[in-house]
Amino acid sequence: MDTVERTPVDLPGSDAEPAGTARDTAGGAPAHRRARARATASMADVARLAGVSSQTVSRVSNGYAGVTEETRRQVLAAMKELGYRPNSAARALKRGEFRTIGVITFTLSTTGNVRTLEAIATSAAHEGYAVTLLPVAVPTQDEVRGAFSRLEELAVDAVIVIMEVHLLDAATVTLPPHVQVVVVDSDAGDHYTVVDTDQAGGTRAAVQHLLGLGHRTVWHLGGPEGSFAAQRRTDAWHAALTEAGRVPPPLIRGDWSADSGYRAGLELAARDECTAVFAANDQMALGLLRALHERGRRVPEDVSVIGFDDIPEASSFLPPLTTVHQDFAEVGRLCVQAVLSKMRQDGPERGTTLVPTRLVRRASTAPPPETT
Amino acid sequence: MDTVERTPVDLPGSDAEPAGTARDTAGGAPAHRRARARATASMADVARLAGVSSQTVSRVSNGYAGVTEETRRQVLAAMKELGYRPNSAARALKRGEFRTIGVITFTLSTTGNVRTLEAIATSAAHEGYAVTLLPVAVPTQDEVRGAFSRLEELAVDAVIVIMEVHLLDAATVTLPPHVQVVVVDSDAGDHYTVVDTDQAGGTRAAVQHLLGLGHRTVWHLGGPEGSFAAQRRTDAWHAALTEAGRVPPPLIRGDWSADSGYRAGLELAARDECTAVFAANDQMALGLLRALHERGRRVPEDVSVIGFDDIPEASSFLPPLTTVHQDFAEVGRLCVQAVLSKMRQDGPERGTTLVPTRLVRRASTAPPPETT
DNA sequence: GTGGGTGATGTTTGCGTAAACATCGAGTGT
DNA sequence: ACACTCGATGTTTACGCAAACATCACCCAC
Structure with a gap:
């Protein structure tokens, strides 16, 4: 049972501990x-x-x-x-701060969230802060409310939310007044401090890249309705096309998953006029590629496909995917910076910080086929 | 058996927050x-x-x-x-426990780690525990040592390590003596409590599936040297082949990345005798598929490919990947259970718990081509 | 009625730390 | 030499909570 497993240092005085594992209620002694x-x-x-x-x-x-x-x-x-x-509890009690940042996130199933979280944890550690994770299993108000009520008595000095904010608002948030909040993936810049990827810029780059190759227009496989990131990519796609004098084709929606991309791809493959598709993330692009391949539409000869995120696997897709690279690490780093400077009261109280993207050209885009 | 789900109160409203945001930096006052x-x-x-x-x-x-x-x-x-x-600091100070579990992980770039972490966080939350994340950027001893020294003064009651343990041992760990440790991805069952996927069972299933289809033998694209998971999959592959009376082909090593799978694939594509490959994870399988495709080797007609992990995208590979499904959620859940029961001193002090896998058959495996 | 529960509540104490204040000795300027 | 500063160190105190113990009112059995 109580073998002296750990042996950290030779704890002087750790000798005794005579079997009585603090269990003896009988002993009249103290x-x-x-x-x-x-x-x-x-x-x-x-x-x-x-x-x-x-x-x-x-x-x-x-x-x-x-x-x-x-x-x-x-x-x-x-x-x-x-x-x-x-003893950090005693220290926290005395100092009134915990040197801990809470991160609320709705699932870690998307690359973006994970990479951001990782960067947050790293940056925070670098600043001497620990990171406490608060996963929200399903994006219902009840769940979010639950996360926050846990958070309320949790020992954190600040909170970073990687999630849609409308849910946050809905859940009568009752944080201790001094706890700072920073949000990712949101357009709530007028209510909160927001850090996010420059979705619009990245989208614009993608669309312009395709138009520059000679495509008449660009189809769009968008993300789910609830997502601000998806919304902004869709809006920017629409705007970029319109500005260029092109007619935006009807929007097709997925749910970020490769499967949804596959289903959308089956649909798009049937349309001969579709020569270029901008998928709102790489996973959907993957499904799209599969569907196009199955239907005999070659990429990039017949159809160009561009993604968003630049996940590590994107370079191994068939063909290697041209995509918009997001700098998640930078997003995470800035989140921590923002929240810390808010705590030190020398940062902007609210507003949005955008992290630029970078277009990565690989083999999934090319000029459109000769129109006869 | 439910823990005494505290239910403190239903939380007080966040009415006021009376503007007094402590803004006066100038004041010479106390x-x-x-x-x-x-x-x-x-x-x-x-x-x-x-x-x-x-x-x-x-x-x-x-x-x-x-x-x-x-x-x-x-x-x-x-x-x-x-x-x-x-005030949880005061409460922790008084009670001598923090109701927090620290999770040390080396990067969150692999699906497995992330999914496990997510499950850990969820399970922990369910038990009323918070999860503090300790990322180790690079797997050097210095880094690991750093993580542990941070951990030492961190307020955690227990630690779950998702990482190679030889690094852990190397870093003269000096945890507070009462802090419990559980390890994932290790064979250190005689030193620690270990929870892990049944690597051997999954591998065996994969190999037997391929042999059952008629392949003479199965090539193996293994993971990096440092990894116990990789090691065990490689060992099990070797054992399964030997037991079946087959001759194991030379081992090819990757580093888990799709790129490494691609490089290995170029090599394998050149070998006509290779009709079946077991990749140690799905990412490498992805790269492998690309290489085979580029070299004109059809999957599964010419070469069968099987992966490990069953990442969500695997079903959208070209072709959809047959692979060994890991139940990461269960691994995470069991980690939390194990560490909690150790804390309550009613669980096994050490030993290994294995989580079974499941073979998912998709379209990347088939009988070998007719040998003329 | 007296002694002994029993349940509701109050009082004391101490967890480990660090701010605030106190002390004390050595140097410095005139 | 004296008052004074300053640096090094010790002493007191309080952070917010909850365990242990104390108190008090009430009820019951004999």
């Missing part, structure tokens, strides 16, 4: 005292060993000035011997 | 005091307003028995009026 004692060394223990006051330990621990090099060494030695590490 | 004052109402405030002792507030807050309905109502009213919410 059981509770022994039970919790010495779980971890506290500042006081270190202070005692080092022969200084606990305040000095605190100073060393926090790197404050005003400690002799000599004293400092002693304290550090004592810390090491005892395997001391500060 | 700034710090103002800053932290009145951030949140404490139990004492609620107690005062309700005309009871703070202990009674505590009892209400924690749903303990022994409070008159009348008193309870008063306390709840006071909570609501003050917008009270418990």
Whole structure:
């Protein structure tokens, strides 16, 4: 049972623990005292060993000035011997901040969310902040409300929401007043601080690339209705075509999944006039490619396909996919920056920050077939 | 068996937030005091307003028995009026537990890790635990050590490691002694508690499927050297072939990426004797498919390809990929269960739990071409 | 009526830390 | 030499909560 597994440092005093796993209610002795004692060394223990006051330990621990090099060494030695590490609960209680950022996200099934989350976690760690994850299984108001009510008593100083904001608004959010919020994938820039990819710019680049190749117009396989990202890509596609004097074909909707792209592709393959398709993400583009292939429409000779995201696999599609690269890492990084500067009260309270995209040309786009 | 689903209260409304956003940086006054004052109402405030002792507030807050309905109502009213919410730092300090699980993971770029993480977060939330994410950017010992040293002072009760454990061992881990550890993707079952997919079983199913179709032998596109998952799939492939009396062809290694699969595919396409390939994951299978296609080797007519993971896109590959489905959600769920039961000291201290796989037959496998 | 429950509530205490304040000795300027 | 500053360190206190213990009113059995 209680073998001395871990063996961190040789904890001085961890010798005893005589089988009685704090379970003995019978003992008339001050059981509770022994039970919790010495779980971890506290500042006081270190202070005692080092022969200084606990305040000095605190100073060393926090790197404050005003400690002799000599004293400092002693304290550090004592810390090491005892395997001391500060108790973050106590620290948080005292300081009134937790150095933790909560991230609310609706599923991690999309590349974008995941990459953004990863960047957030990395940036946060770099700033000395931990990241607490709050997944929302299904995007119902109840679920979101649940996430927030958990959040309310969770120890976080700030929140980053990777999700549609209309849900957020709907869920009578009752955050502690000092907790800052930053949102991804939203157009709520007038209510919140928003960081997002420049959806419009990327879309424009994609459309113009296709038009530049000589296509009359560009079909669009859009994302699901609820998504702001999808909405903005669709809007930008429409605008870019209109500005260029082209007639936007009817919109086709998918749900981000490859399957939905496949279904849309079967439809599009039947239309000879369709020579170029802009898919709102790479997964749908993948399904699209499969459908076109099955129906004997060659890519890019007969139909050009362009995606959005630039997932790592995109370069291995058949054919390798031309797509709009999103810099998720930058989005995540900026989220953290934004939320931290809000906390320090030196950043903009709201507004939108856009991260530029980059068009990656591969083999899925080409000039349209000769029209006879 | 439900945990005592606390149900503190239904949360107080977020009415006011009275503009006082602490904006005065200029004031020469005792700034710090103002800053932290009145951030949140404490139990004492609620107690005062309700005309009871703070202990009674505590009892209400924690749903303990022994409070008159009348008193309870008063306390709840006071909570609501003050917008009270418990301070989790204080609670953690007092109770000695944080109700938080740390998850260490090396990049979120693989589907498996992400899905597992998601399941962990969901399960943990369900048990009333929060999840703190600790990403390790690069799998160097320094990085891992860094993650752990952050972890050391982080407020977690347990740790789940989704990573190669040899790195873990290498990084002189010094966790607080009471913190429990569970590991995914490892064979360190004799040192740690391990939860993992049944790599061997899945591999065996894949190999036997191909042999059953009539292939003489099965080539293997393995994962990178460092990975235990890769190692076990490779071992199982070798064993399955040997047991069946077949001669295992030389091993080809990739690095999980589609690109590496592509490179391997170019090599394999040149070998006419190769009629069946088992790729250690779906991404590499994707690259493989592309290479075979480019070299004019038809799948599945000339070469059968089988993958591992069953990523959502696999059904949209060209052709749709036969692959071994992993139940990542179950892995994540079991991780949480394992770590919690270790904390409650009623679970096995170590050992390995395997999650079964399922072979998903799609269109990338078929009997070998007629050998003339 | 007295002693002994029983349940509702109040009081004390301490978790580990760090801010605020106190102390103390050594140097500095005149 | 004296008052003074300044740097190093110690002492006190409070953060918000909940366990342990104390109190108090009430009811019941004998």
